[in-house]
Amino acid sequence: MPGPIQSIERAAAILRLLSGGARKMGVAELATALGLPKGTVHGILRTLQHVGFVEQSPDTGKYQLGAALFHIGSSYLDVNELRTRALNWSDSLAARSKESVRIGTLHEGQVLVVHHVFRPDNSSQVLEVGALLPAHASALGKVLLANDPVDQLDPARLTGFTPATCTDPDRLRAVLAEVRSRGWASDVEEMVEGEVSVAAPIRDRRGVTVGAIGISGPIERLCGLAGEDAGTPRAELVSYVREAARAISRDLGAIPW
Amino acid sequence: MPGPIQSIERAAAILRLLSGGARKMGVAELATALGLPKGTVHGILRTLQHVGFVEQSPDTGKYQLGAALFHIGSSYLDVNELRTRALNWSDSLAARSKESVRIGTLHEGQVLVVHHVFRPDNSSQVLEVGALLPAHASALGKVLLANDPVDQLDPARLTGFTPATCTDPDRLRAVLAEVRSRGWASDVEEMVEGEVSVAAPIRDRRGVTVGAIGISGPIERLCGLAGEDAGTPRAELVSYVREAARAISRDLGAIPW
DNA sequence: GCACCCGTTCGACAATGTCGAACGCGGTTG
DNA sequence: CAACCGCGTTCGACATTGTCGAACGGGTGC
Known part of the structure; x- marks a missing residue:
């Protein structure tokens, strides 16, 4: 057979x-x-x-x-070890950053959202668990692409959503290289106008990147308004995200680095 | 074939x-x-x-x-007309009642949760979309069973969770008859100690019950503490739930009754 | 090193699913 | 009002297709 x-x-x-x-x-x-x-x-x-x-x-x-x-x-979520371990940490990340939190995995070149914590204000938000996001236009996706052993970059899928979307394969590769060395990624209005996201990799006991965690929200809150910070995510938020990612990685058995 | x-x-x-x-x-x-x-x-x-x-x-x-x-x-949710129409109304029900809201359908004798709005405080709650609840021990389930054309009551499945759980088929049938005539159902500590839920039916254009919407929360908030209300859900909350159910039914094309 | 249990491979058999044409039905069109 | 088209469905013959049970190779525990 x-x-x-x-x-x-x-x-x-x-x-x-x-x-x-x-x-x-x-x-x-x-x-x-x-x-x-x-x-x-x-x-x-x-x-x-x-x-x-x-x-x-x-x-x-x-x-x-x-x-x-x-x-x-939906019972895939119960089996998914990444999501199970990440539940508590994502709650606390949402509380610290006061923004909505998402956890994603790479699935066929796109980002599969396996967990989503709403922003802790009372605004009504749509649940995105199970949705697929474009990998090249989200912080989660860039982190996952950058740390993936196989190059899943498909130039045909680099659709532009806003003027800021990076649709050039070579330029994207350069961005990914920086993401890999820096340890986190950001997306400034690349998928939705006015929306910014920051993400960092989650690794398992073998050091392999199994997912990513990140926050997203309006540019006014996530980015600095003037000076050097203008147009880039605020440093404290970045460290919140990276700390959460490290905490989950540690739970999964990764060597604390 | x-x-x-x-x-x-x-x-x-x-x-x-x-x-x-x-x-x-x-x-x-x-x-x-x-x-x-x-x-x-x-x-x-x-x-x-x-x-x-x-x-x-x-x-x-x-x-x-x-x-x-x-x-x-998960893309079943997009196709599910009930859930799509119910999104807005469930948000407003959560805001009015200040409790968590769930929408469910009957699936193989159990309640399939197709939507879940968290209680609008900042407490951490687990997402239950996709989960199956026991039909006989939840307000959602009782509403669905009571209004279902076929009697899906399976005595073998009447497991007891708390002392208050109704495990007797005949008594449950009597309860369901009352639910049908009254137009709403409640569950007072029948599934989880200290937890109460209230639900009402959602009907489509043919008048068939296609789902149920309800709230759930701690008994101290949902029930009256003394007098006639003691041990039964507060009247204002019941009317919030019924109004939401009616609103969604109207959206689905049911004759406003 | 033996025995056991696992996931996997293999080849022969016939049970199995595939195919394309035909049916019944509802809608639309002349 | 009849002819027609498109739909979902049914049917029976064929051979393709999946099934089966035994055998393989790699782990682990006695």
């Missing part, structure tokens, strides 16, 4: 399409997208529905993701 | 085991649990790993859930 099992691969492809596509999709739509006969796709969909991974609208007959998949997927 | 596709069903069973089981599992462990030969299980696992639904520890060789599954599963 050399190759992977087709039906499962196809089922996974369908789930991925349903996850990315706009809301609901029909059998024919999925079939053409995958280049498969309708009957085959329908058989797979029926099975996926039977196990609760997809649901079908009774009226339109179209398919969407199911609740069982959501529940199973 | 009458029956569902076996390999996909088996893959789903493996994922479910990995989701419920303690952290990581080995091939042999999964094989005996499913009554399948090791080779077969290994083939499925290899495929699941190939699509990113499971990951394998490089050293121990054991398997656990993968990040891709988590990401795909």
Whole structure:
């Protein structure tokens, strides 16, 4: 049995399409997208529905993701050692910095958010756990890219979000080199106008970077307003983030450095 | 092709085991649990790993859930119309009641939490989105059970958590009948000692109950301390919850009743 | 060094999923 | 009002495909 099992691969492809596509999709739509006969796709969909991974609208007959998949997927967080260990420290980082905190891992060249602590004021914020962020335009992503053994930089994915977004592969590589030696990364209005983020790497017992922790918030609060600090994150916030990252790394068994 | 596709069903069973089981599992462990030969299980696992639904520890060789599954599963929330519409209202309910808010749906006889707003103080709270709560020992669950067309009451699942938990099927049915006519449910220390919750049903355009919204918090804040209110949720909080439920139902197209 | 348990590989068999055409249904169009 | 198109679904024959159980190789503990 050399190759992977087709039906499962196809089922996974369908789930991925349903996850990315706009809301609901029909059998024919999925079939053409995958280049498969309708009957085959329908058989797979029926099975996926039977196990609760997809649901079908009774009226339109179209398919969407199911609740069982959501529940199973969310229990990934319990298994994720990084997230488990990081829970307490991220709370205290949010309290110290008074900004929202996110923890992410590299997943297929993007940043997968595995934890999110809201900013400790009473503002309403959207939960971003499970979301994928662009790696080149966030502090979390830069930290992860810079410390990753394999060069996951895909020039085709360097989409520009704001004028400040770095879309040039060579320039980005230079930035990453600096991030690696400096030990932390920042993003100043590179993804969203007016938003700034700072992040530092989390390492495990082997010294491998397994994730990153960072804060994000409005530029007025995160950056200095005048003098040398203007346009760069405030030094105290940077040290808060780095201390939190070091604390989690120590919990994971990394040699305290 | 009458029956569902076996390999996909088996893959789903493996994922479910990995989701419920303690952290990581080995091939042999999964094989005996499913009554399948090791080779077969290994083939499925290899495929699941190939699509990113499971990951394998490089050293121990054991398997656990993968990040891709988590990401795909979490995008269920975007498709879920109930959750999308309920976002704003749950924020305002949290602000009015000053307690944490949860929204849930019935899933295989349990309550699947699809949204969770933290209590608007700065206390650290664990995110429960994706978790399954027992239906008989939570206000959300009682609302959902009471308004569900099919009787999903499974006497075997009426586990007792505290002295106040209702474990008798007949008594629970009576409680549910009252919940149905009254339009809201409460849980006073039935799941966790000292914790109280209140919930009301959310209906869609057809009048079908598609979910429930509720608040939960310590008994000292949620219940009256003396007089007639003692041991029952405070009337103003109940009306906050019911108003929020009505507002969301209206958003979903239900006839304002 | 032996015995055991693990994850993994392999090859033969037939059970299994795949395919494409046909069905029934709802909507829209002339 | 009928013809038509597109949808999700069903069906049966074929051979591709996944399944099985035994054997391999590397760990660990006695």
